[in-house]
Amino acid sequence: MNKLMIVLAASVAALPMAAAPARQQAAPATAAEESPFTFEEVMVPMRDGAKLQTVIWRPKGKTGKLPILLQRTPYGVPDAAPPKMPNTIRFLQEDGYIIVFQNMRGQFKSDGDFRMSMALDAKGKKGVDEATDAYDTVDWLVKNVADNNGKVGMWGVSYPGYASAVALARPHPALKAVSPQAAWNDWWINDDLHRYGAARLSYLTDWLFSLQNNDQGNDFDYGGKAPVDSYEWFLKLGPIANLDKLYFKGTVPQFTAMIEHPDYDDFWKRQRWTEQLGRTTVPTLHVAGFWDQEDPLGTWKIYEKMEAQDPDGLNMIVAGPWAHGTWHSMGYDVGYIKHGKESGTEFMRDIEAPFFAHWLHGKGARPTGEARMFQSGSWEWKSYPKWPAPGTTATNLYLQSDGTLSFTPPADAGQCREYVSDPANPVPFRERPISRTYPSQEWRWWEAADQRFVDHRPDVLSYVSAPLEADLTVTGEIAAKLMASTSGTDSDFVVKLIDVLPDDYEPAPKGALGDYPRTLNGYQFPIAMEVRRGRYLQSFEKATPLTPNQVVAWDVPLRSHDHVFKKGHRLMVQVQSSWFPVVDRNPQKFVPNIYKAAPEDFVKATQRVCGGSLVTLPVVK
Structure with a gap:
């Protein structure tokens, strides 16, 4: 699912999908099936004179003044009203909103130049950036859209999520609620690039x-x-x-x-727009997916930054077992893992709609529970007073030299396991053949895919625990530390934390296994995965070569999670040095600019993972 398709899923699911970020289109309503919205297209002026293409959907049958929900996007706006109520906004529209879509500057009919830079660098009265464009749009809407109640909300997934979030850096007084979903703040540290x-x-x-x-x-x-x-x-x-x-x-x-x-x-660094966030004054509902294959980190970092200056408790976060934007779908699977709960429907009905209803309509009680998580493993909603959740104990899970995992420190801390990493034969990030990103369905759930396809490669180390004697609940930030070396002068290490399902997880299929596309028996279900690049161990700002064969600490952040490893399951950690082609190959020979390495710079290296390597889990007692 590409970025456009996520936008559609997030707001106008009744519209047809496209294979690339092309213009959104809505099939015109027929006489037999009249649209629930009226349609209007306008050009909204910005402070520098540029005009941005904007579409307004007004719900039919709703009387009185209504709030406005605004979504800004680079992917194209709908060119008609939808033929019927999109499922993804049906709970919102029970209260009634004027829905507004706007093409960002320089996209489609909008004037100006499209800049992917996130820098908020507007200067002077005519200076513009995405925050000023959001401000000017809100200002025009409340002054020019008939029968609005003077309150505007912004929401969106992915790029529209960022466009919603960045408005918080210079919020208009009429901006009363924002829900940035799968947004981003730093394209070098993580997310899309x-x-x-x-x-x-x-x-x-x-x-x-x-x-x-x-x-x-x-x-x-x-x-x-x-x-x-x-x-x-x-x-x-x-x-x-x-x-x-x-x-x-x-x-x-x-x-x-x-x-x-x-x-x-x-x-x-200058694109790290969150540095310009001040005191949190606008109620904000952040949304993240634990298996977001495109923008996994930004939401957590924006929430964290706003939380530091939130004396009025306006900052909230929701996360669940979702891929990029799938919290706006009606399904409930995590790839092949079926859990039987429609968490997306529950989010839209019980969290998203009441959030906007309270802050834009004045309906219902003020939302409570600063952190709402649909916990994987237990497949239940949890509510926490803050995030990371209190009441956990940092517990080390040690990688043992015999290939096991345990909570007991190794007795032979000096022992190592090793493998040869060959850039000419990198470890694939999902089963081959690997289709292009879009419109591949494999792409959406690759971070939840069974890892058995690499488990026995000679360049992948696997560490496995004994079956758990009781449920193990992990809630909060997970992190790994490898004590490792390479014979090269640069290297990558990838760490995966995996929930190994029992061999009797589901009933044995009838007939031959080949009659079934997948069995979950023994499934290696990845919970957290990340890569660190050796040249940046000392400093992100300045790349430095590694000393060959010197064991050093590799800190590998594994993000926030809320997961229950059930009784009888086993924990697994996999370690490898390539993740191709979702991550570019490290040549394993240090060069000043890794992207310009010559073919002869790509060399084999012997990798060693030694005693003291561990994963730190925030365990709920």
Whole structure:
């Protein structure tokens, strides 16, 4: 599901899906099926004179003055009213909202230039950025849209989520509620473009090209023929600077800039817009997915920043067992894992709709429970007074030299396990053949996919616990620390925390196993996964080579989670040094700009994982 499809899922699910970030379209209502909305298109003026294409849906049959819900997007606005009420806003519309969509500056019919920079650098009365455009839009709407009640909310998923969040840096007085969902604040640390400085190669290729060429509705064509296996295509590509040199040829400015700024320099730091957030004055409902394959970290960081200055308790966060935007779907599976709860429906009905109803309509009690989590494993809603949740104990899970996991420190702390990492044969991030990002269904749930496909590779170390004698609840920030070395001068280490389902998890299928697409017996269900790049162990700002064969600490953040490892399940940790092509290959020889490494810089390296390596779990007693 691409970014456009997420936008559609988040707001106008009745609209047809598209394979690339092209213009949103809504099928006109027929005589037999009249739309529940009226439709109007206007051009909203900004302070510098630019006008932005804006669409207004007004609900029919709702009397009195209504609040406005605004979504700003780079992906195109609907060109008609929907033929029927979209499922994803049906709970909202029980209260009634004027729904407004706006194309961001420089997109489709909107004037100006589209900048992917997140920097809030507007200067002077005519200076503009995404925060000023949001301010000017809210100001125009409350003054010009008939029969509005003077209150505006903003919401959206992914890019529209960021566009909602950034409005909080300079909120208009009429902005009374915001729900940034799968938003972002730092493209070098994580989310769409990097994982702690490691480039997200295959995903950024498809997303950036289509986004920065979407006025023409273009997908990247991979040189004229989409690959059957993108693993092979990217392997043949060589250093990723070749992507711009041979294919993009300057048509994707964000990628060109990325190649020239491999380190965490001022180009990236000035885009960290959350530095301009002050006291929290607007009620905010953040939404994140524990299995968000596109923007997993930004929501947590925006919440954290706002929480630091929230004396009035206006800052809330919701998370659950969702991929990117799937909290607005009616389903309830986590990839192949079926749990039987419609958590998305419950979120929309019981959390999202009451949030906006209270702050924009004045209906219902003030929302309570600062952190609401749909806990995986137990598959139940939990409410916490803050996040990270209180009442947990940091508990170390140790990687033992015999390949086991236990909560007991190793007696042989000096022992190591090793493997050879070969950039010519990197570990795939999902089962091959690996289809392109869009419109692949495998992409949506790859972070929840069974990890048995790499479990016995010689360049993947697996550590497994004994079956649990009781449920183990982990609620909060998970982190790993490897004591590891490489024979190279640069390297990556990937750490995965996995819930291994029992061999009798589900009844044995009738007939031959081949009659069934998947059995969950013995399924290796990943809970948390992340990569660290060796050149940035000492500093994100300045890359430095590693000392060959020197054991050092690799801190690997594994983000926030709320999960129950059930009795009888086993814990597993996998360690590897490539994750291809979702992350670019590390040549394992230090070069000043990793994106411009020469073919001969890609060398084999012996990796060693030693005693003292552990994963720290926030355990609920």
